[in-house]
Amino acid sequence: MTMDDPLMSARARVLHDLHASGNDDPRAVSILEDAVSERRWWVSEWPEGAAYVAGQIAQDVQDALLDSVGRWPLCRACDEVEPHELRINPELGPDPRWVCERSGMAVAPLGEL
Numbered sequence: 001m002t003m004d005d006p007l008m009s010a011r012a013r014v015l016h017d018l019h020a021s022g023n024d025d026p027r028a029v030s031i032l033e034d035a036v037s038e039r040r041w042w043v044s045e046w047p048e049g050a051a052y053v054a055g056q057i058a059q060d061v062q063d064a065l066l067d068s069v070g071r072w073p074l075c076r077a078c079d080e081v082e083p084h085e086l087r088i089n090p091e092l093g094p095d096p097r098w099v100c101e102r103s104g105m106a107v108a109p110l111g112e113l
Helices: 006-020 026-045 047-068
Strands: 086-089 097-100 106-109
Touching: 006 026, 006 047, 026 047, 047 086
Parallel strands: none
Antiparallel strands: 086 097, 097 106
């Protein structure tokens, strides 16, 4: 597979952000691999959805990590003291970005934390 493959591109972007936040341990990488595998079916059923798969995979990993590790990624961009996470925006759209859930501030494109 090449990086032109939207699934592998999404995997690389999410893995970068896991690494940037120090969360690229074996459990998180396994969660990422499972998300990519599950979304492969989704893209095969809805090829037009390939443009949106990166954000979907990031959300899948985020949801799975919440159950096992806790909130990821944490916002470090605003003045809010209480720990809170970044969310993918748009939820289903091209060019997903990490956005502070409290302030609404765009922090970074997916893959650039």
